[in-house]
Amino acid sequence: MPRLAGKIALITGGAAGQGAAEAELFVREGAAVMLTDIDAAGGEALAKRLAERGGRALFRAQDVADEPSWQEIVAAAVSAFGGLHILVNNAGTIARQGIVDTTLEAWNRTLAVNLTGALLGMKHCAAAIRDTVAKQEGGGSIINISSTAGMTAYDDAAYTASKWALRGLTKTAVLQFSAWNIRVNSIHPGTIADTSFARLGGEGFEEAATAAIPLGRLGLPRDTAELVLFLASDDSSFINGAEIAIDGGYIAAGTGHLRNRIRNDYVARRN
Amino acid sequence: MPRLANKVALITGAAGGQGTAEAELFVREGAGVVLTDIDAEAGEALAKRLTGRGGKAIFRVQDVASEESWQDTVAAALSTFGGLHILVNNAGTIARQGIVATTIDAWNRTLAVNLTGPMLGMKHCAPAMRDAGGGSIVNISSTAGLTAHDDAAYTATKWGLRGLTKTAVLQFSDWKIRVNSIHPGQIADTGFFRSGGEAFAQAAAAAIPMHRQGTPRECAELVLFLASDEASFISGAEIAIDGGYIAAGLAGMRNRIRDELMRRNS
Numbered sequence: 001m002p003r004l005a006g007k008i009a010l011i012t013g014g015a016a017g018q019g020a021a022e023a024e025l026f027v028r029e030g031a032a033v034m035l036t037d038i039d040a041a042g043g044e045a046l047a048k049r050l051a052e053r054g055g056r057a058l059f060r061a062q063d064v065a066d067e068p069s070w071q072e073i074v075a076a077a078v079s080a081f082g083g084l085h086i087l088v089n090n091a092g093t094i095a096r097q098g099i100v101d102t103t104l105e106a107w108n109r110t111l112a113v114n115l116t117g118a119l120l121g122m123k124h125c126a127a128a129i130r131d132t133v134a135k136q137e138g139g140g141s142i143i144n145i146s147s148t149a150g151m152t153a154y155d156d157a158a159y160t161a162s163k164w165a166l167r168g169l170t171k172t173a174v175l176q177f178s179a180w181n182i183r184v185n186s187i188h189p190g191t192i193a194d195t196s197f198a199r200l201g202g203e204g205f206e207e208a209a210t211a212a213i214p215l216g217r218l219g220l221p222r223d224t225a226e227l228v229l230f231l232a233s234d235d236s237s238f239i240n241g242a243e244i245a246i247d248g249g250y251i252a253a254g255t256g257h258l259r260n261r262i263r264n265d266y267v268a269r270r271n
Numbered sequence: 272m273p274r275l276a277n278k279v280a281l282i283t284g285a286a287g288g289q290g291t292a293e294a295e296l297f298v299r300e301g302a303g304v305v306l307t308d309i310d311a312e313a314g315e316a317l318a319k320r321l322t323g324r325g326g327k328a329i330f331r332v333q334d335v336a337s338e339e340s341w342q343d344t345v346a347a348a349l350s351t352f353g354g355l356h357i358l359v360n361n362a363g364t365i366a367r368q369g370i371v372a373t374t375i376d377a378w379n380r381t382l383a384v385n386l387t388g389p390m391l392g393m394k395h396c397a398p399a400m401r402d403a404g405g406g407s408i409v410n411i412s413s414t415a416g417l418t419a420h421d422d423a424a425y426t427a428t429k430w431g432l433r434g435l436t437k438t439a440v441l442q443f444s445d446w447k448i449r450v451n452s453i454h455p456g457q458i459a460d461t462g463f464f465r466s467g468g469e470a471f472a473q474a475a476a477a478a479i480p481m482h483r484q485g486t487p488r489e490c491a492e493l494v495l496f497l498a499s500d501e502a503s504f505i506s507g508a509e510i511a512i513d514g515g516y517i518a519a520g521l522a523g524m525r526n527r528i529r530d531e532l533m534r535r536n537s
Contacts, residue, residue: 175519175526178480183515190504214444215506223504230501235492238456238485241518245508249449252507253441260441 002030003233008081008132010034010073010125012064012117013091015042017195018145021221022088022228027055029229034077036062036069037091056081064091064117065109070124083132086232087125087142089118089166094197099157110158115165118144122173122184130180138234140182144170145224148190148247163188167243174241183240185231190247193218214249214257273301274499279352279403281305281344281396283335283388284362286313288461289411292487293359293494298326300495303352307333307344308362327352335362335388336380341395348399355399356406357498360389360432363411365463370423378424385428390435393450397443405447407498410436411490412452414513429454433509440507449506451497456513459484480515480523 009026013019014035026033027050037043040061047059058080062069077084093113095106122142129140149156150163166186173184191198191209198206198218210218227246230236245251280297284290286308297304298321308314311332318330329351333340348355364384366377389410400406413420416429432452439450457475458464464472464484476482493512496502511517 171518171522174480174515175522178482178515178519178523183481214440215447215449215504216444219504226501227505230496235496236489236512238481238489238514239493239510239512240481240515241513242511244505244510246505247507248504249440249444249506252437253444256437256441257444 002028003229003235004029004031004086007031007085007232008034008077008083009086009088009232010036010077010084010121011088011090012036012062012121014059015039015046017197018189018192018221018224019088019090020046021225022090023050023057025222025225025229026232027053027057029233031086032056032081033058034073034080035059036064036073038063064121065112067120070120074124074128078128084125084128085132085138085140087121087129088145088228088232089121089143090145091117092145092197094156094159094200096156096200097158098155102157107158111162114159114162115169118166119169122177126177126180126182129182133181139237140180141232141236142173142177142182142184143228143231144184144186146170146186146188146243148188148245148251150186151188151243151245151251170243171241178240183231183236185239185242185244187224187227187231188243188245188247188251189219189224190245190250191218192221192224194221211261212250212254212258213247214253217248219246219248273299274495274501275300275302275357278302278356278498279305279348279354280357280359280498281307281348281355281392282359282361283307283333283392285330286310286317288463289455289458289487289490290359290361291317292491293361294321294328296488296491296495297498298324298328300499302357303327304329305344305348305351306330307335309334335392336383338391341391345395345399354403355396356403358392358396358400358406358408359411359494359498360392360408361411362388363463365422365425365466367422367466368424369421373423381424382428385425386431386435389432393439393443397439397446397448400448401446406449407502408439408443408448408450409494409497410450410452412436412454412509414454414456414511414517416452417454417509417511417517436509437507444506449497449502451502451505451508451510453490453493453497454509454511454513454517455485455490456511456516457484458487458490460487478516478520478524479513480519483514485512485514
């Protein structure tokens with residue numbers, strides 16, 4: 001049986017990168033998906049492609065920071081598919097500004113998308129998920145896409161603050177949604193190739209990231225989609241409030257890995 | 272395609288509870304499994320049941336704290352199944368002694384099984400996994416490796432295993448071996464759980480935001496995911512599987528105390 005048979009999912013930032021990989025995998029595993037993104041052309045094209053293969057997929061243009069948009073989209077998902085089980089707060093943005101360079105405008109926008117967007121998503125989806133799962137076997141699941149920047153230092157001030165905050169907000173959601181049979185978890189991707197995030201990193205960004213990852217490669221959108229699928233499905237029915245790094249070992253051992261490399265380079269230079 | 276097709280796995284502490292659930296799920300997903308446990312009778316019976324259904328399974332009696340036993344067990348895996356891809360360090364023990372009540376014998380035995388056992392497992396399995404082209408190690412820690420727990424030795428070993436997992440990431444990534452720890456909270460139908468008694472079970476369920484214990488099958492699903500290539504970029508993660516106990520158990524109990532006080536005062 002498909003792992004998301006009978007489930008209905010809402011994925012933000014669903015037009016490209018990790019969001020698109022999640023949409024493809026969710027549809028393959030039997031879910032109906034409501035995709036949203038600020039990129040209307042990319043989102044429409046993806047929904048069309050999924051529907052042509054027999055999947056149930058709809059797209060709505062959305063700025064996740066806009067509260068009225070959430071009310072419309074939840075209503076659209078419920079009326080099109082009959083309920084809602086899964087929310088993936090995947091939409092995110094990055095300004096790449098250090099603390100001293102941070103403009104208030106970019107700071108506010110990053111917080112609005114990465115943190116307020118996820119808050120609003122939970123605020124408006126949780127009741128619909130509660131009502132849907134009350135009538136059925138299995139439970140609801142919310143997956144917040146944080147980052148390794150929510151577990152350690154990162155250059156961009158607003159991005160780092162928003163991803164740590166999303167990790168914390170996930171715990172508040174566990175406290176308040178467990179009684180509704182909704183699980184909430186955060187995942188913490190490291191550097192994932194084929195995303196706008198990685199492409200916009202600039203010269204040397206991907207090379208330095210790869211050097212710091214013990215597994216010696218960047219992740220792929222498909223890698224994170226498999227984890228999101230697992231957390232969305234009832235296979236993970238006792239996992240609630242977990243914070244899962246998906247980073248090739250960067251958080252666990254990236255520091256030791258790079259230190260060893262520096263030591264080895266030093267020894268090699270002296271010999 | 273089965274999720275562990277063509278994989279060979281070694282699972283310690285496999286004769287009961289979570290280990291048995293992992294063995295059953297792994298076999299169902301196409302893996303060949305080497306099962307070990309100190310309980311020979313139950314382990315043999317499990318292997319027989321699995322092979323009776325057409326599964327690929329063998330059992331070896333093992334005390335995971337014995338280094339020689341690891342050499343024998345790895346050799347058995349290689350000669351029977353031709354390689355090794357997955358190690359699940361699941362065997363564990365608990366003495367239920369606080370710091371003041373701790374006997375050095377019980378302390379040493381808990382450290383030997385819960386911490387030395389996984390170290391020896393990784394020491395002897397990792398080269399075989401490297402030779403097979405890589406693989407996945409899953410260390411079964413505990414929520415006691417993320418927060419306080421009554422038993423001194425158990426708590427120390429589960430924190431120790433969480434840390435040892437990071438050393439393994441540092442040293443095995445080049446061999447394409449991923450290493451992760453999972454941190455189960457209260458899981459029903461396990462020796463650990465039964466030994467706690469009725470009041471233990473009641474208090475545990477009250478502290479879990481989902482208000483129930485987990486099942487061995489739920490742990491097995493997480494171990495399966497980490498063992499499979501679906502998790503191919505996950506290494507060094509520490510995953511609580513506890514119904515929300517670590518994330519929000521404390522605040523949930525505080526709220527309940529507050530609500531009870533408000534009720535009493537009104």
